[in-house]
Amino acid sequence: MLKELNPLLHSQLRLAIMSILMNCEEASFVYIKEQTQATAGNLSVQLDKLVSAGYITVEKKFQGKKPLTLCSVTDAGKEAFEEYVNALRDYLKVE
Amino acid sequence: MEDKKLNSQESLELITSMINKTKRKIHIGQGNLLLWWGYVSAIVGLLVGVSLYITGGNPACNWLWFLICIVGGIGMMVIIRKDIGxxxxxxxxxxDRLTSNLWLTNGSAFAFGTLLSIGxxxxxxxxxxxxxxxxFILSGFSANMQGCIIQxxxxxxxxxxxxFAGIFVLCCVIADVPLAVEWVIPLFVLCFVVTMIIPGHILNAKAKKQC
Known part of the structure; x- marks a missing residue:
């Protein structure tokens, strides 16, 4: 029987965020927004969901006078993403 | 991009596309720090060589070496500040973390060596x-390692x-072979040309080509 795909990751924007963060150690809110072409509001909501699940951490600081939000994936996030990709492979084999 | 559900094929395509987008790319100006340190070291090396030649080997000319730390350090801060955004x-x-730590260790070891020498x-x-x-040894080792990391x-x-030039100079010192200005200064300048100036220009040219 096929394993259920993690519903938290099985959404376009959240999966895009996790894919970006899996490929780098740290990325800024602005960078993720540019790469995903999401609106700031929607991106914030999805980031909050990933933070609540313990998949990412968000650090807010200032670069001069400008605010800088940095996101990075946690060990739990890495594990969840790997499980998701493995499950995805099983689904693709069946299809 | 929205919060819509995907099928497995779309998910895989999205992951691949995001990974490709975030692949590390060479950016314009990546070679600037290398160029800066390379030119400062080579020019100061030449300056010391010429001063020693003109003054007939006055040891006080060696104080000019400190220009590398002073001018290099100030310039580096300006370049980083300009690029911080x-x-x-x-x-x-x-x-990124690996290379910045590598050069930080290099700089710290050199600073420690300088302080010890002063002491x-x-x-x-x-x-x-x-x-x-x-x-010689620290810059050569760090540049070689960075070359391996960024290929x-x-x-x-x-x-x-x-x-290798650094190891050769070290052997000369231990074996009491005099470090004559006529060969050791040109060797120093050549080393900074091949370690920092040429790779710095190559990196910047590659970045320009990529954009």
């Missing part, structure tokens, strides 16, 4: 040569050459 905006990868000289022991040898052949070769 882009540095903070771009994602940080494992490679020893304070007690009448001439150890200035340590700084000279460290400049830049010119840095691997240039760094390796400087590292």
């Amino acid at each position: 882009r540095i903070e905006k771009e994602p940080k990868t494992y490679v 020893f000289n304070f007690f009448g022991k001439n150890t200035w040569i340590v700084m000279f040898i460290l400049a 830049e052949k010119s840095m691997k070769i240039g760094g390796g050459f400087t590292l």
Whole structure:
């Protein structure tokens, strides 16, 4: 029987965020927004969901006078993403 | 991009596309720091060589070496400050952390060597040569390692050459072979040309081509 795909990751924007963060150690809110072409509001909501699940951490600081939000994936996030990709492979084999 | 559900094929395509987008790319100006340190070191090396030649080997000319730390350090801060917006905006990868730590260790070791030399000289022991040898060995090793990490052949070769030159100079010092200005200064300048100046221009040219 096929394993259920993690519903938290099985959404376009959240999966895009996790894919970006899996490929780098740290990325800024602005960078993720540019790469995903999401609106700031929607991106914030999805980031909050990933933070609540313990998949990412968000650090807010200032670069001069400008605010800088940095996101990075946690060990739990890495594990969840790997499980998701493995499950995805099983689904693709069946299809 | 929205919060819509995907099928497995779409999910896989999305992951692939995001990974491709965030792949580390060479950016314009990546070679600037290398160029800066390379030119400053080579020019100061030439300046010391010319001064020693003109004054008939006056040891006081060696104080000019400190220009590398002073001018190089100030210039580096200016370059970093100018670039800070882009540095903070771009994602940080494992490679970025590795290379910045590598050069931080290099700088710290050189600073430690300088302080030790100053301390020893304070007690009448001439150890200035340590700084000279460290400049070869540390910069050669770090450039070679960075070349391996970012897969830049010119840095691997240039760094390796400087590292071996440093070991050669060290052997000369231990064997009491005099470090004549006529060959040691040109060697120093050549090392910084092949370790930093040439790779710096190559990196900047590659970045320009990529954009």
